[in-house]
Amino acid sequence: MMAEPVLELKSVERHYVQGPRKLTILNGADFTLQRGEMVAMVAPSGTGKSTLLHTAGLLERPDGGDVILSGRACGRLSDDERTAIRRNDIGFVYQFHHLLPEFSALENIMMPQLIRGLSKPEASKRAAQLLDYMQIGKRAQHRPAELSGGEQQRVAIARAVANAPLVLLADEPTGNLDPATASYVFDALEALVRQSGLAAMIATHNHELAARMDRRVTLAEGKVVPL
């Protein structure tokens, strides 16, 4: 397959000011994610993985440099413009599922599609397909509290890809799960990425899962480097 960059970080800077001190978290970070690629981000706590994912996912604006999505410079756009792009082109999965507790699994996956403007029948059909794909079709009407941890994370992954984003970003998506469940959830995530040609960057402390991805990177002195 020809290399086709879907996400590029170019000389990204991110600083936090804490009282008199300026903390530099990203210091000219460069990174390219190709279509169809799964990359593990493995780095010690506090080195800036979440900052990197939030910047790549247009949740935070870089203090310098830019984030390019499918050739379009997006990092420095206004909050409204970044939100619009994020809704369609970026899927996010967190360590904690963040599903809406009062809605069923199916409705949680319909939600981003309805916000995007799809009709209820269209959104429901795709949500049901994604639940089947994640092998939890029978749990469609369950609320998050009625699902196991592994099932909740599979719903969260299905929700993240509901709008067929370009990029999936995940911040310790299996961090709350026991090793067997983590492996099972990762199987579903991997199958989804492989089948759809999505690109994914996944922060994890789990070396076994990292070993299953195409490449591994870490953060060193504010830069993304191969591991």
Ligand SMILES: Nc1ncnc2c1ncn2[C@@H]1O[C@H](COP(=O)(O)OP(=O)(O)OP(=O)(O)O)[C@@H](O)[C@H]1O
């Ligand atoms: N809003 C903020 N204001 C000030 N400092 C911050 C802010 N957000 C993060 N930091 C600091 O930036 C550093 C990187 O934080 P980040 O959350 O990106 O780390 P991480 O590698 O994801 O850690 P973990 O694996 O523990 O989640 C930390 O030292 C943190 O204290």
